[in-house]
Amino acid sequence: MKVVIPAAGKGTRLRPHTFSRPKPLIRFAGKSMLEHIVSNLEGLEISEYIFIVGYLKEQFVNYFDGNINGKKLSFVEQKEQRGLADAVYLVKEKFTKDEDMLIVLSDTLFDVSFEKIEKHDESFVCVHEVKDPSRFGIVYTDGDYVTDLIEKPKESKSNLAIVGIYYFKSAFELFKSVEFVLNNDIKTAGEFQITDALNYYVKTGKKLKTLKIDKWFDCGNRDKLLETQKYYIKRFNTHKDYKNSKIIEPVYIDESAVIESSIVGPYVSVDKNTIIKNSIIKNSIIGASAEIENVNLSFSILGDQSKYIGTPESIDLGSKSEIVKGGSE
Structure with missing residues (x-):
């Protein structure tokens, strides 16, 4: 199995920290985001890690020194930010034969065991119940199987959000669906979305199961990042x-x-x-x-x-006096 990790974005919501470092390489609890992800994948039979890079790409190359825990590591560059579907299609050249593929977004932190992936007979997408579906790609299901996917719907009867983890028994079947979206210039919000490719995937008869996960952590902005690190600090x-x-x-x-x-x-x-x-x-x-x-x-x-x-302060404060300094609690 090959593991594909898209990491080409600029991480603008985490500026100023991402001016000098890619978001997936921001560290907390002793590891970068990417290292926390990779730690969760230990034990899987992985033939190769493929990072899709762009912004500050040299830092990824230098950080990992050519391999991850002895497994082959390669890089594909997304020179223009055209969406996740476009990014995934760029790795097609790395698949000389059809095999299973796991896609994990580089700012998607999770605590879930993937020990049964190799034994899994069907492709699946990981989902998590959310309060505000309008912020996410949402799946509609019939039982455990996906029937429809909508990117950030204004109104939704489903609250199952795609959390950025996708597994496919056949990488070539996914590439066919992505190719359809690219060739027909199908865009949502100006980009080639993976949700559109997956819609074509299920509409053409491919089975896509849902796998619910409880512990999923968003690192999209500073407040979410600080909240996420609490879980990892408890662990480590x-x-x-x-x-x-x-x-x-x-x-x-x-x-x-x-x-x-x-x-x-x-x-x-x-x-x-x-x-x-x-x-x-x-x-x-x-x-x-x-x-x-x-x-x-x-x-x-x-x-x-x-x-x-800072500067140590010396204060004389009289009775019934009050000083309130600004800040966030």
């Missing part, structure tokens, strides 16, 4: 003891980090070689080689090699 809670500092679990603090006279946690990721002094930090992601001193941080993201140095 780790830290050592620091003199004159208090660590409030759960946290992920790399063993190379330096922490002095500070309170860190809960729900804080601290990456490699970061220095924190005289600070209070909670619900935040701190990148590698950052420097933080004399600050109170909450619901914040600091990138690699960033520096935030």
Whole structure:
């Protein structure tokens, strides 16, 4: 089986962090988003990983050094952002023979066992029940099988959202459906959508089952990212003891980090070689080689090699006085 991971987007909703790093390589709880995805796929019989890259493509090449856990890794470039269906069609050249294919979007984090994939006799798409179907591609079903797919419907009787995980017993059958969409210039919201290709797939008699997953995490913007990292920090809670500092679990603090006279946690990721002094930090992601001193941080993201140095305050506050500083809780 080949695993295809589209990762060509610019991640504009996570700027300024994505000005210098692709969204799938943003790290928390000790790993990048892509590494968290790959960890969930361990144990599968994978012949090759294929990354579809574009924006800051060199960083993907350098980050993974040619392989993933000893498995072959290759790259395909999407030079123009024309939609997910277009991106998937670009990997056709990597399939010299028909075989099964797993597509996982690079900002789709999940906690689901795929141990039975190789034994699965049918193609499937993973879905999750959502409160607001208008934000997602939505599937309609008859029993467990897909009958229709609509991209971000204004009104919907179904609340089963596609979560960005697709499995096909035959890659060639999917390519035929994508090819139909491309050749007939079928677009939704100006792009070639995978939902349109899958609609053609099921309308021409192909079976597409639904697989419901409960634990699915969106990393589309900073608030969603900070919420998602809470789950992973609970899983990978780790830290050592620091003199004159208090660590409030759960946290992920790399063993190379330096922490002095500070309170860190809960729900804080601290990456490699970061220095924190005289600070209070909670619900935040701190990148590698950052420097933080004399600050109170909450619901914040600091990138690699960033520096935030505050000034200790001395205040005389009289009776019945009040100072309220801005910020997010």
